[in-house]
Amino acid sequence: MSTALDRLAALLPPERLLVRPVELAAYESDGLTAFRTRPLAVVVPETTDEVIAIVRLCHELKLPFVARGSGTSLSGGSLPIAEGIVIALNRLNRILKLDPAQRIAVVEPGVVNTQVTLAAAPFGLHYAPDPSSQSICTIGGNVAFNSGGAHCLKYGMTANHILGIKAVLGTGEVVEWGGGSRERLGPDWCGLFTGNEGLFGIALEITLQLLPKAECFHTVLAGYCTLEQAGDAVSAVIASGLLPGAIEIMDALALEAATAAVHAEYPPGCEAVLIVELEGPHEVVAIERERLDAILSASSPVEMRPARDAEERLAIWKGRKSAFSAVGRLSPDFIVQDGVVPRRRLGEALRRIAEMSQETGLRVANVFHAGDGNLHPLILFDGREEGALHRAEDFAGRILRMCIEMGGSITGEHGIGVEKRDFLPDMFTADEIDCMQRLRAAFNPLGIANPGKMFPGSEAPSLSHVGLHPLEKAGVISRE
């Protein structure tokens, strides 16, 4: 493989071609830490032309590549390939254009999600998709995985906010679809590209739609004695004809974690907390909040806490968005699942997850986007225990099969990645998978773009989880 490294060295200065094990260690894993692979090299391009040259070289040499932003994928979407390279895109972090009249931003793939909203804020605009990792995850990764967030019910996922994409495909071709207009003619290429999980190529410039920031928010946190009551409250809100920006639920264990991590305070004695947020002009919110408050009051909450100001609203969201990482304080290891069930079957799904938890003896914290039926059970385990990871993965698999059986999906927003590729055939027929494989082959005929993701039967990842992080084993880091 020295040819590949020599050829890469001709494209990039030595400090942007990482090959030493110590430099590669940080890229071995992403948000799905159960899998780890050391790549041949990591390249750090700084311009789109460099990315194009790298991809074309990979095509010429049949060298597999994995594009990576901040490495926050929860499905192992940016897990490296041992015989391939990682293309780290963090330095392509320029906001190329911000047009307040057209309400768009054109950004490079390494721009961090919240940076877009920060840049747009002086114009009263914001970028709507808000995955929990928004303060570090990149737009390129959001596009590759069609990331969601807490506000999908009203505003949709990443794909709904992508107006244009310039990309280099697995064939080396550079394409430009869409642009500044919210409407387009012909097939929706941007829609097809978004969520491709890196199997089609790499987005180089992305045109994002910006929305006016809502004038007024009404965010209510309501505590309940049971999860079921919280679920019933969601059904009542939906049936009322209101369209909240977000409807979220956290269960007791998730509350415990958030309390420990960010000192969030929740009503005592609650088994579940519901967060509902209305937004809009203050005249509209004033009317809708009366309706919402009446519905919630009738749903037997232990306590209702409307946010009285922006600070209190942020505190509610901070607790919610920190829940994933906060669970790390309760358990040495955990698996996050991302299944979707029809909203009306949420209660039933949660009951069955609780039963499975009893059976397996593994604790589960539930944090979910209740408004769109998107569950995030966090299965807690201790990787140092013999067979624990295996039991947790089994449990996760049972949850996914339940989601399919209920007419839902195995992923709402995290993507298939490495993690759920074996479940693809549970959701799609052989013909349907073949159709997607044919599409993959059109964009990426050599299979060099992010191999081993999405499709079952691809080569297995090299290393599996063994408990401690390598730096922990080396005594470099430790947990509280």
Add this chain to the structure above:
Amino acid sequence: MISPATLTELRDAVLSAPRVIAVGAETKPRLSAAETVKISTRPLSGITEYEPSEFTFSALAGTPVREIIAALDEKGQYLPFDPMLVEAGSTIGGVVASGLSGPGRFRYGGVRDFILGVRFVDGLGRLLRLGGKVVKNAAGFDVPKFVVGSLGRFGVIGEVTFKVFPKPESTFTLQMPFSSEKMAQLANSRFEIDALDVLPGGETMLVRLAGPAKALEVLAKEIGGEVTDSTVWRVIRETPWSFKADITLDQINDFKTAHVSCGGNVAFSNAPPPRGMTLRGDSPLWIGGRPRFAIEAAVKQALDPQNRFPTLDD
């Protein structure tokens, strides 16, 4: 014309001739004016699933949009993007294949933003279901979005699943003199404008608000302009425009004779635009060219290797 009544018959219909294209009510006839055998989806009609509590429905391709709107209305829900040519009989399959959205596209997005899943027959005669039936789903490639605007050139739509929203309590329409500054200002305002169009001639702007009636009255006073009858939106929606162009606000002056919709992002006209797509009449399908990349032929080959459907240039 072949008229399949079931999805199995639809599959057989695709395989029955060397070159076919699906048509619905042919309300945008230029889009399917290719030298091929036509498959009418009209007998393939009916809402197959509707769960108001899920904000979703599924319907066969030939279902008249009118029927869908009526069924949703009974439960206080709607398709926010204002499907067009409803009274002329447009079908839900045609709405998807044409990718045509009306003025309501402004607030929450167009057809592409509300489609969740599709069942279609590819060029190999396989009945495939891609996407999902729930409001949130990220499993597999987003073929449902690709089908939007693909003009039946990559497959024949059999059934679609859509997301819907609760219908706002009321709407309120204002009319005022157009200026692009005023339009940009309203589009980026606290008012959450529901639709923002400019009438042909470029003089008059229409502003629609949607929400609780009591609040809208207050907002309307602050926005100003003249209160006008909301039926004007019906006229816009039902006009059999000949051309559609995707534009940006800074191009609006080049489209003075057109009806400009979606806050300056779409132009509908009866005179050919500098570039755009022909919906009816004898003009070429694409006016002023369109972007072309090698990947288009490769995707065509992937979904329709025997060229059973015409290409985007036929």
